[in-house]
Amino acid sequence: MTRTILITGAGGVGKTTVAAAMGVKVARSGLRTLVVTVDPARRLATALGVEELGNEPQPHADEPDLWAAMLDAKASWRAVAMRHADPEVAARLADNEFFRAASEHFPASQAYAAADQAATFVQAMAWDLVIVDTPPSGGGIDFFAAPAQMADLVGGRLLRWLTGGPIPGRRALYKFAARPVLRIADSVLGSDLLERVAEFLLDLRTTYDGVAQRGREIERVLSSASIFVVTTSDPAPIREAIKFYRDLPGLASSPTSVIFNRILPDEWAEAVAPPGTSPALEANLARWSAETLRQRDSREEFSSRYGAHIATIPWSPHPPTDLDGLAGLVEEASRLPWAEVGIS
Amino acid sequence: MLEKRLVLVSGKGGVGKSAVSAGLALLAQRRGLRVLAMEMGAPGGLSAHFGTGPLEFEPVELRPGLHAMQMVRSDALLEYLSIQMGMRGLNRFGPLARAFDALATTAPGIREIITIGKAIWEVREDRWDIVIADAPPTGQIGSYVRAPVTISELVPAGRIRVQAEVMREILHDPSLTEVIMVSLPEELPVTETEETLTWLAKEDLVPPPKVIANRVLDELTDPDTPPGPVGDAATLHRSLWADQQEWLERLSPVQNLPYLHGLFTPGEVAARVAEEFEGTA
Numbered sequence: 001m002t003r004t005i006l007i008t009g010a011g012g013v014g015k016t017t018v019a020a021a022m023g024v025k026v027a028r029s030g031l032r033t034l035v036v037t038v039d040p041a042r043r044l045a046t047a048l049g050v051e052e053l054g055n056e057p058q059p060h061a062d063e064p065d066l067w068a069a070m071l072d073a074k075a076s077w078r079a080v081a082m083r084h085a086d087p088e089v090a091a092r093l094a095d096n097e098f099f100r101a102a103s104e105h106f107p108a109s110q111a112y113a114a115a116d117q118a119a120t121f122v123q124a125m126a127w128d129l130v131i132v133d134t135p136p137s138g139g140g141i142d143f144f145a146a147p148a149q150m151a152d153l154v155g156g157r158l159l160r161w162l163t164g165g166p167i168p169g170r171r172a173l174y175k176f177a178a179r180p181v182l183r184i185a186d187s188v189l190g191s192d193l194l195e196r197v198a199e200f201l202l203d204l205r206t207t208y209d210g211v212a213q214r215g216r217e218i219e220r221v222l223s224s225a226s227i228f229v230v231t232t233s234d235p236a237p238i239r240e241a242i243k244f245y246r247d248l249p250g251l252a253s254s255p256t257s258v259i260f261n262r263i264l265p266d267e268w269a270e271a272v273a274p275p276g277t278s279p280a281l282e283a284n285l286a287r288w289s290a291e292t293l294r295q296r297d298s299r300e301e302f303s304s305r306y307g308a309h310i311a312t313i314p315w316s317p318h319p320p321t322d323l324d325g326l327a328g329l330v331e332e333a334s335r336l337p338w339a340e341v342g343i344s
Numbered sequence: 345m346l347e348k349r350l351v352l353v354s355g356k357g358g359v360g361k362s363a364v365s366a367g368l369a370l371l372a373q374r375r376g377l378r379v380l381a382m383e384m385g386a387p388g389g390l391s392a393h394f395g396t397g398p399l400e401f402e403p404v405e406l407r408p409g410l411h412a413m414q415m416v417r418s419d420a421l422l423e424y425l426s427i428q429m430g431m432r433g434l435n436r437f438g439p440l441a442r443a444f445d446a447l448a449t450t451a452p453g454i455r456e457i458i459t460i461g462k463a464i465w466e467v468r469e470d471r472w473d474i475v476i477a478d479a480p481p482t483g484q485i486g487s488y489v490r491a492p493v494t495i496s497e498l499v500p501a502g503r504i505r506v507q508a509e510v511m512r513e514i515l516h517d518p519s520l521t522e523v524i525m526v527s528l529p530e531e532l533p534v535t536e537t538e539e540t541l542t543w544l545a546k547e548d549l550v551p552p553p554k555v556i557a558n559r560v561l562d563e564l565t566d567p568d569t570p571p572g573p574v575g576d577a578a579t580l581h582r583s584l585w586a587d588q589q590e591w592l593e594r595l596s597p598v599q600n601l602p603y604l605h606g607l608f609t610p611g612e613v614a615a616r617v618a619e620e621f622e623g624t625a
Contacts (some may be wrong), residue, residue, distance in 0.1 A: 010358050012532050041531045097498075101452035105487070136357070153449075161446040193499065194443060197450050235610070236358040239388075264580075271573035280566040281574050288577040290606030297607070317583035 003129045003342050004122050004225035008143070010240035011136035014261040015230045016040045018313065019133040020048055020068075021326040021333075022341060027066035028327065029343045031128040034067040036118055038135045043321045045070075057121065063323055067127065073135065075113035077150050077211075078103035084210025089203050098200040108149040111135065111142035116214065119221040129342055132225075141243060144222055144251040147215035154211045159201040162194060167205070219252075226340045227255040232262050233295035238302065245306045257337045258308045260299055262315040268292040311335040345554070345598075345621065346372045348522040350467045350514070352479040352489075352550070354540070355526030356533045360558040360601070362389030363610065364526045365478035367617025369394075373410040374618070377473040380466055381412040384459055384488075390414075390478045395611030411472075417455060418445065420462040428465075429503070453487070453494030457508065460488045464511050467520065482525070482540040489515055489523075489549045515550050523553035529560060529591035537595065557597035559604075561585045599624060 007019045016037050023035035034057050035048060045051045048068040049060045057069040078099065082090055093099045103109050118132045134143045142149075156167050227248065231241040244255050269292045273282040303310050313333040320326045330336060338344060345351070345368065353365040362383075369381040383390040383399055391399045391414070394406055401419040403411035421444055425431045434440060448455040459480075466475050480488055487494075492512035499505045515521050523544070527537040537555065544550060564582055569575040592600070601620050604613060 011356065012358055012528075012530065043531075097452075098450050102450045105452060105455075106449060158446040158449055161442040193451065194447060197447055201446075201450070234358070236360075240358075265573070265576070268573050268577060271577075273574050274570075274572070277570065277574055278566045278568065280564060281568060281570070281578055284564055284566075284581055285574050285577045287605035288581065289573075294605075294607045315580065317580045 002122050002125055002127055003340075004221065005129065005131045005341060006118075006134055006143075006222070006225045006227045007131060007230055008134045008227060008244055008255070009136075009230035010237035013230050013232045013237045014313075015136075016044050016133045017320065017326070017329070018228070018230050018259055018261065019131045020044055021313075021320070021330045022336070023048075023066060023068075023129075023131050024063065024323050024326045025330050026129055026131075026341055026343055027060075027063055030065065031342060032065050032067070032126070033129045033131065034069065034121060034127040035131050035133070036069050036071060036121060037133040038071045038073050038114065040070070040133075043319065047320065047322050047326060055117065057126075060323070066323075069121065071114050071117050071135065073110070073114075075117065076103040076109040077106075077112040077116070077146075078109075080113070080116055080150075080214060081154065081204065081207045081211060084207040084214075085203075086206065089206050092203055093200075096200050096203070098197055099204070102153075102200075106149075106153060108142050108146035108153075112146035112150045112218075115143050115146055115218050115222065119218040122221045122225075123217070141247055141251070144248060147218045147222075148251075151208070151212040151215045154204055154208050156201065156205050156208075159198065159205065162198050162201065167202075223252050225252070226337075227253065228337065229255045229258045230261055231258060233260060233298045238298060241302070242306070245308065256309060256340060257311055258302060258306075259311045259313060259333075259336070260295070261313045263312040264288060264292040264295055264315055266292070266296065269296060309335070309337065311337065345522070345524070346375065346377065346474060348520055349472075349474060350463060350521045351474065351476045351524060352463075352485070352521070353477065353524045353526060354479045354482055354485040354553075356483075356528075356536045357481045359526045359528050359533050360613075361481070361526050362393050362478050363613045363617050364524065364556055364558070364601070365476055366390055366393035366610075366614035367621060368524075369410060369412070369476045370614060370618040371621045372474050372476065373407060374622070377409065378471065379410045380472040380475045381410065382415060382463055382466070382475060382477045383413070384415045384463070384477050384479050385481070387414050392610040393614040395609070395614075415459055415462060417448070417458050420458050421448075424458065424461065424465075428507070451498060453491045453498060456488045456491035457495050457511070460491055460515075461507070461511060464514050467514065482536050485523075485540065486543055486547070489544070490547060493549070512549075516548070518551035521550055523550045525553045525555045526558055527555060527595055527597070529557055529588035529595065531591065534591045534594055554599075555595050555597045556599045556601060557592055557595055558601045560592065560600040561588055561603050 007015050009015050019035055023033050027033040050068045050070050055072050057067045060066040114135050122130050159167050229241045229244045231237040268289050271289055273285050299310055320329050353361050355361045369379050372379045399412050399414035401416040403413040405411050422434050463477050492508040495508040525537050527533045569578055
């Protein structure tokens with residue numbers, strides 16, 4: 001059985017670093033591990049050996065049990081919808097301007113494609129552990145909400161909004177075009193825009209069964225995964241982390257751990273510069289000590305309010321650039337949830 | 345930085361866009377300008393930095409001369425249809441509003457033009473000297489400033505197309521519009537800022553943006569590294585500082601905002617940002 005870990009959190013907090021570092025440790029314990037990432041910083045892409053790679057998982061040259069793959073950040077649900085369209089509809093969709101626009105603009109589209117790719121890796125059953133560094137689009141929650149949102153879109157919610165009632169047949173569209181709503185809209189837009197959109201949505205609807213079924217498969221994979229939220233101690237990422245604790249339970253299982261990254265040593269909180277320290281160094285200690293206190297307060301508040309298991313990773317002056325650096329980072333971490341990852 | 349009529353503040357999520365927007369608005373207000381601060385994206389960021397509760401579509405006066413509002417797409421659409429198209433008595437939950445919502449989800453440029461159009465509409469009103477928008481993040485700002493062009497491509501004729509043309513001119517006019525990119529001196533925000541700047545330069549939709557770097561560390565001049573926390577804190581600071589210098593060189597910001605160590609409320613952060621702008625502007 002393949003265990004799945006989803007690493008979520010705001011952009012820029014070190015999700016990829018955490019995913020990669022945990023991956024290295026697990027692979028070195030002898031489990032076949034796949035780290036799936038999106039748009040990693042260059043030093044991490046280099047460390048993982050994914051610089052030149054596409055979307056196919058590849059084993060690391062120096063660490064045979066460590067595999068890595070990049071999600072295609074530009075992919076959308078378009079390909080999924082096309083897979084489920086019959087040839088005639090597929091041909092019409094292929095040249096449809098709204099199909100391209102909807103697949104680029106619908107907020108859940110990229111999140112859906114990412115979840116679809118990640119689920120495919122898990123379903124391949126080729127790894128003991130798949131760690132997914134989820135894309136931060138839409139605050140990351142999109143990743144979990146996307147399958148249902150896509151089924152909703154394809155299933156005709158928009159079409160019902162557009163027609164203001166039941167879904168018409170293709171032949172009924174001309175009557176629908178005479179409705180006052182559309183005449184007003186056309187006077188604003190100066191074209192038959194809404195009618196063209198309705199035609200497109202009718203075509204899209206024929207793919208519903210396939211899209212919805214794939215959506216349920218993706219949801220099954222996501223809901224059996226363990227979710228770790230990564231954050232720094234800054235207010236904006238913490239607000240994101242809180243969203244996962246507040247909003248995820250309706251979509252997937254609750255996060256099991258929150259990992260605070262870039263943590264300063266606790267002893268700095270009360271540290272006092274010894275006599276004779278230069279004013280510049282004393283002031284420097286004072287500001288980092290204030291930062292340490294703030295970090296501690298934000299962790300304590302998170303833990304007391306959400307009852308979260310809290311792990312910490314120290315703020316290293318030298319960010320890891322290779323596998324040993326990544327492994328070193330988790331050695332210095334405290335309370336990382338290893339049991340859920342499958343090692344002790 | 346406060347000489348234009350419309351200021352769009354963008355940047356990667358989490359870099360301090362809202363703090364910069366609020367700080368600029370506070371500074372403009374202090375200088376006696378009539379200011380409208382507009383939250384274009386998800387609610388919460390801008391209002392927190394003004395130290396107030398949730399904002400609404402209708403602007404509220406937070407202090408003399410400073411109004412703030414939250415962009416709400418359905419309200420902006422109704423306002424547009426009733427004021428500009430002369431359709432009275434529309435209901436925001438009615439069939440027309442829902443049909444437009446469906447359209448906004450499916451057709452390119454519609455949702456963006458409703459949002460950016462509201463900001464531009466307010467610029468053309470004489471109620472404000474300056475409109476400062478906490479704009480969508482770098483990943484989306486392109487589709488907003490391009491919306492008038494997208495609409496012109498999609499809609500061959502009609503009133504909306506004429507208006508799109510007016511919007512395009514206002515966004516492009518360097519005497520009216522300014523774009524500010526907030527970034528951090530770190531790899532991912534810098535790369536994303538560079539990509540956005542390159543795209544904007546190629547499309548030539550808005551005047552060249554100004555870059556503001558946030559959370560910039562001071563140089564630690566004392567080279568000593570004594571044992572214990574004093575030296576450890578110095579080592580961490582120097583290493584972070586050195587890393588930042590590399591990214592700052594790539595960003596060439598017009599303004600650096602300091603890293604604030606310790607606990608500050610969003611309101612305190614915005615006030616501090618306003619002071620920094622005051623000190624250099």
